[in-house]
Amino acid sequence: MGFSEKQRQVLRFPYMGYDALICDGAVRSGKTSVMSLSFLLWGMGNFRNCAFAICGKSVGSVERNIITPLLAVQYLHDHFTLQYNRGDHMLLVSRGGRENRFYLFGGRDEASYTLIQGITLAGVLLDEAALMPRSFVEQALARCSVDGAKFWFNCNPENPMHWFRQEWILHPERHNALHLHFLMDDNPALSAATRRRYENTYSGVFYERYVLGRWVAADGVIYSVFDETANTYRPDQRRPDMAWISDRAISVDYGTANPTRFLDIYDSGEYIWVDREYNWDSRKEHRQKTDQEYAGDLLAFMGDSPCTVIVDPSAASFIAELRRQGVYVIPAENDVPDGIRKTASLISQRVIQICEACPCLIGEMGTYVWDEKASLRGEEKPVKQNDHSADALRYYINSLPDWRFE
Ligand SMILES: Nc1ncnc2c1ncn2[C@@H]1O[C@H](COP(=O)(O)OP(=O)(O)OP(=O)(O)O)[C@@H](O)[C@H]1O
Numbered sequence: 001m002g003f004s005e006k007q008r009q010v011l012r013f014p015y016m017g018y019d020a021l022i023c024d025g026a027v028r029s030g031k032t033s034v035m036s037l038s039f040l041l042w043g044m045g046n047f048r049n050c051a052f053a054i055c056g057k058s059v060g061s062v063e064r065n066i067i068t069p070l071l072a073v074q075y076l077h078d079h080f081t082l083q084y085n086r087g088d089h090m091l092l093v094s095r096g097g098r099e100n101r102f103y104l105f106g107g108r109d110e111a112s113y114t115l116i117q118g119i120t121l122a123g124v125l126l127d128e129a130a131l132m133p134r135s136f137v138e139q140a141l142a143r144c145s146v147d148g149a150k151f152w153f154n155c156n157p158e159n160p161m162h163w164f165r166q167e168w169i170l171h172p173e174r175h176n177a178l179h180l181h182f183l184m185d186d187n188p189a190l191s192a193a194t195r196r197r198y199e200n201t202y203s204g205v206f207y208e209r210y211v212l213g214r215w216v217a218a219d220g221v222i223y224s225v226f227d228e229t230a231n232t233y234r235p236d237q238r239r240p241d242m243a244w245i246s247d248r249a250i251s252v253d254y255g256t257a258n259p260t261r262f263l264d265i266y267d268s269g270e271y272i273w274v275d276r277e278y279n280w281d282s283r284k285e286h287r288q289k290t291d292q293e294y295a296g297d298l299l300a301f302m303g304d305s306p307c308t309v310i311v312d313p314s315a316a317s318f319i320a321e322l323r324r325q326g327v328y329v330i331p332a333e334n335d336v337p338d339g340i341r342k343t344a345s346l347i348s349q350r351v352i353q354i355c356e357a358c359p360c361l362i363g364e365m366g367t368y369v370w371d372e373k374a375s376l377r378g379e380e381k382p383v384k385q386n387d388h389s390a391d392a393l394r395y396y397i398n399s400l401p402d403w404r405f406e
């Protein structure tokens with residue numbers, strides 16, 4: 001398989017006099033694969049005994065998305081010796097007497113942040129740069145003090161006010177950077193079927209960003225792709241094997257004045273079944289419940305087979321009460337944009353199936369909307385209203401492992 005013209009530019013970039021390369025655009029458009037190959041060849045062609053950084057969201061995602069594919073490239077094995085050391089998260093590449101080390105870092109791993117502060121680099125590749133904290137990216141760049149060092153970035157579009165677009169994409173001249181914009185057509189290996197599958201995975205703002213490659217702000221209904229038929233099932237269509245699915249969790253959004261919601265969720269590997277919900281709205285009921293009462297309600301809702309409970313991380317007192325009662329609780333990961341992106345993609349793929357016995361959650365699918373004013377400032381979040389079940393669902397989805405979304 002050859003390369004597209006855009007990809008060939010990535011291979012030529014090291015010899016064009018630029019200090020940085022920025023590739024942004026659609027998913028599956030061939031950015032990461034060609035960039036990591038070009039990065040490795042450049043490092044080996046121009047340096048010896050140097051350290052390089054390959055950064056992604058997490059070390060695990062760099063292993064899966066960059067190292068494993070690189071290790072499968074026959075051309076590299078024909079010309080170099082590649083040795084990946086899992087324990088040190090380091091790829092050692094050598095040829096003749098020349099040797100370089102490529103260290104893996106995760107922009108969201110606390111440990112990576114500390115480790116990268118102490119290292120001297122000849123180059124850094126930031127995969128999905130827009131999903132990393134700015135402080136991590138800047139720390140990584142600041143470590144590049146070897147002569148001839150270059151920065152390599154790639155990302156998918158986000159909000160137009162995103163710092164990475166404002167600082168790098170709109171001003172490549174400030175950094176002597178080459179900017180290349182990728183579309184799915186720039187990947188010569190993308191089959192029509194795969195392309196269609198990705199087009200079906202995204203809708204609304206995510207479609208514009210990830211399929212069309214545009215930096216657009218989020219507005220309107222968040223899960224516009226939710227379909228009352230394709231994403232729901234009737235209680236009498238409950239899967240007979242539901243009781244046997246061991247991957248069950250209850251996800252909780254906790255409120256004192258606001259409603260409290262529990263969702264009973266089963267993961268069969270193929271589908272995520274949101275089977276039942278609990279709702280207590282203290283305003284409507286004119287009575288607030290105590291943490292003990294809520295904990296009692298949760299144990300009753302759970303029934304005879306204990307399962308993991310994922311709770312709104314801000315509900316410290318409720319978490320403490322549940323733990324006192326012997327419940328296994330995980331405080332939820334509250335990364336809002338990431339959780340929404342993941343949930344939206346599972347809804348589009350119809351992986352998420354909601355029982356009609358969950359009217360609050362189904363109702364919120366139509367009322368969970370982007371905060372348009374915040375979005376114009378570059379901050380993406382839902383309007384905090386009619387969002388309780390949707391938040392509980394997001395907490396659950398954020399607890400799933402990354403590979404589920406890759
Ligand atoms: N020239 C090529 N020859 C063969 N396969 C290719 C080529 N370019 C890309 N691919 C394959 O296409 C798939 C998508 O490419 P890649 O991961 O580089 O895209 P991406 O733009 O980084 O996508 P995302 O934004 O989703 O991370 C990968 O499996 C990759 O190996």
Ligand SMILES: [Mg+2]
Pocket residue numbers: 031032033127128
């Ligand atoms: Mg990529």
